Amino acid sequence: MLDLIPSLGRWQPAVSGQRCAVATIVAAGGSVPRPLGTSMVVSEHGDVLGSLSGGCVEGAVVEAALAAMRDGGSRLESFGYSAEDAFAVGLTCGGQLEVHIQPTGTAGLDLAALRGFAHADAPSSLAIIRRLDAGGGAGGGPVLVADPVRFTASGSAALAALLGGDASVIRAAAVQLEPLLRGGRAGLVRLAPAEGCGTTVPVPEPITLFVESRLPPARMLIFGANDFGAALVPAGKLLGYDVTLCDARPAFSSQGRFLAADQVVTDWPHRYLAAEAAAGRLDGRSVVCVLTHDPKFDIPLLETALGLGLAYVGAMGSRRSHRQRIDALLADGTPAEALERLHSPIGLDLGAVTPAEVAVSITAEILASRVAASKETPTAASLKDGSGPLHHSEPSFTDEPRTHEPRTHEPRQEDPWT
Template sequence: MLDLIPSLGPWMPRVAGRRFAVATIVAASGSVPRPVGTSMLVTEAGEVLGSLSGGCVEGAVVALAQEAMDDGATRLETFGFSAADAFAAGLTCGGQLDIHIQPVPAAKPGEAGHPLRAALLRLAEASPDQPVALVRELGDAGGGAVVLSDPAIFRLAASPELGALLHGEPALQVESIVRGGGTGLVRLSQPRDCPPDRTGAGQPSGERAILVESRLAPPRMLVFGANDFGAALVPAAKLLGYHVTLVDARPAFAGQPRFAAADLIVTDWPHRYLAAEAAAGRTDTRTMAAVLTHDPKFDIPLLETALALDLAYVGAMGSRRSHLQRVAELLSAGVPPERIAQLHSPIGLDLGAVTPAEVAVSITAEIIAARSRAASCLPLRETSGTIHQHPTRSHPAPAPAPADVDKQEIAWT
């Protein structure tokens, strides 16, 4: 649902006082285009906001949403691939989705009415990058919804609405997901005493569950080096949703208009700035650092500082020869070998990148692979298994040990 926030503001007036339905992916397996928590809104006039599968099942979901609005009953529908029925709505990619459909009844003028309608009105007021969480109850008595404005410091005890609903292990799970900025379904062991709802495929929707969607403030990308490569990486990192800071000690370089896409431009010695940010608590295990200065007087003290912190990613530009020199200097400075092994250097994946724009793609590709713990980065046609895995993003595993020097050096030394 949270991915619809940028569009909710202009969309909600269309359903002011009117019926609509919310269709949400609550379970996904195999190769599926969108993860759990993805939602699509359907009005009684058949208007649609959002998408669940890129087109495979949307038509069938709209029809089920219309039925749900007519009878007021929730639905739980499973969509997968069926070779036996070529005309059935399903996923051609071979995965399987469970989609929960919640009807929202009409509301009286001036009233929010249904809790989910009230929650959507609150989400419509949020900015695209604002930290926020939505906690919803699914099942026979589904529809309860609570919006949390500061998920990073959320405590269940501070929310009477959720405290009355959750106890024991489910409460701890919900709190953990909210505070971690994640998405997940928490099943409740005791269903309420309510008559069963009808479902699109005869599946029981009586099991109570809590769907949690949470997002924290955007993670930081620290780009060190006001050069051609930094100018290409800044907008590429913005596309990935990072809050981007460009750092360079030289005012004449950092002040160039080509870096205007950065959220913040800092003129300071890189290692001094990073140490100050860490001391102020403005770096964390989601922070990425790309060292593009390619100058030992900047690189070595900066990498000493960066490798002493628990950052998600530290990469440094340079050839394999310069990397080995860098490793020797870091060892001499007392940096533990296991910390050096976490350094992504030479930075980026081997894509044959040459131009600054291509190098930016190489770097961002490695960042995506690192944060999702991708075991290999081969062309999809040369791999097998699930394509859309939607992994839980966490601190990346340590990088491999430094490569042998006899391998071909990259072009941008």
């Protein structure tokens, strides 16, 4: 839902107060076009804002959304692939989607409240927690979180209302909710209800929450105002990073070719990095690329960076420079296990030579390190040499029973060009 908030203030059906239904991808498996949390809003007149699959299932989702507005109830729709029904609606890419459809005005879902976050001063951090199971109708509306990093489940009266006020359920929710919120991720949270355990009373449907969290862009800090830094700045911006270029030499950092960076800083690299960490402006998503290739800058900078728990630390240099760098860091007391996190020489082995090619090599390694950190796949490889789904989304399909039995849409037979 968060992806549509910037557009809600300009979308006429929402502005005019028409009844609408929100369709959100809450589970996905295999190769799917869009990630968890992607939403589409359908008005009572059939107008559409957003897209879930690039065209594969939108028509069926619109039909289901109009039906949900007519009967006033939420529903869960499944879209998959089957060769048995060549004319059914579904994903020709072979993936699976579960789409939750909820009319506005039910369980407190209010587009007007969400539109309030579409203004120019809207927070760059925002999260929404929605309850999807049938028991959520009386517990208030979705919980809007303006500061996901500092959110605590125990301190939220809105979340307590959503979960029925049971302290044990709130504690169980915190274990799953808070990592999703602080990581800027989306996902399902399933909780055992407080009632029904150890009795002959039928066990209620599990409490099911859907969490979407948006954080400010992760930071990329590039140290070294040289040709390689100039090439890496736009590459980092292309990946969505907030890019800082830092160099201790004013004659180099003041050059106009670095103006594409979000910040250009003239300071000693290790001193600047330590100050940013102390100010809380770095987190576990931040990446550091050391391109200075000068031991008087590199050694104190890498000592600082390797002690901060950053997502990626890479340093440019030859293999000889790398060995000398490792010896110097060990001599200064850097633990050997910290050095295992250092990507040096920096980048994937793509045969890169020019600064632009090296920038591709570095950003490719950063992407590969994200995947390795999630334990979804251990190394980067060519897609042509692999097998299985192209998109490594977190497993989210389960065999748990649901009160709302989804209607399954099976796609047409396999397209050999997909």
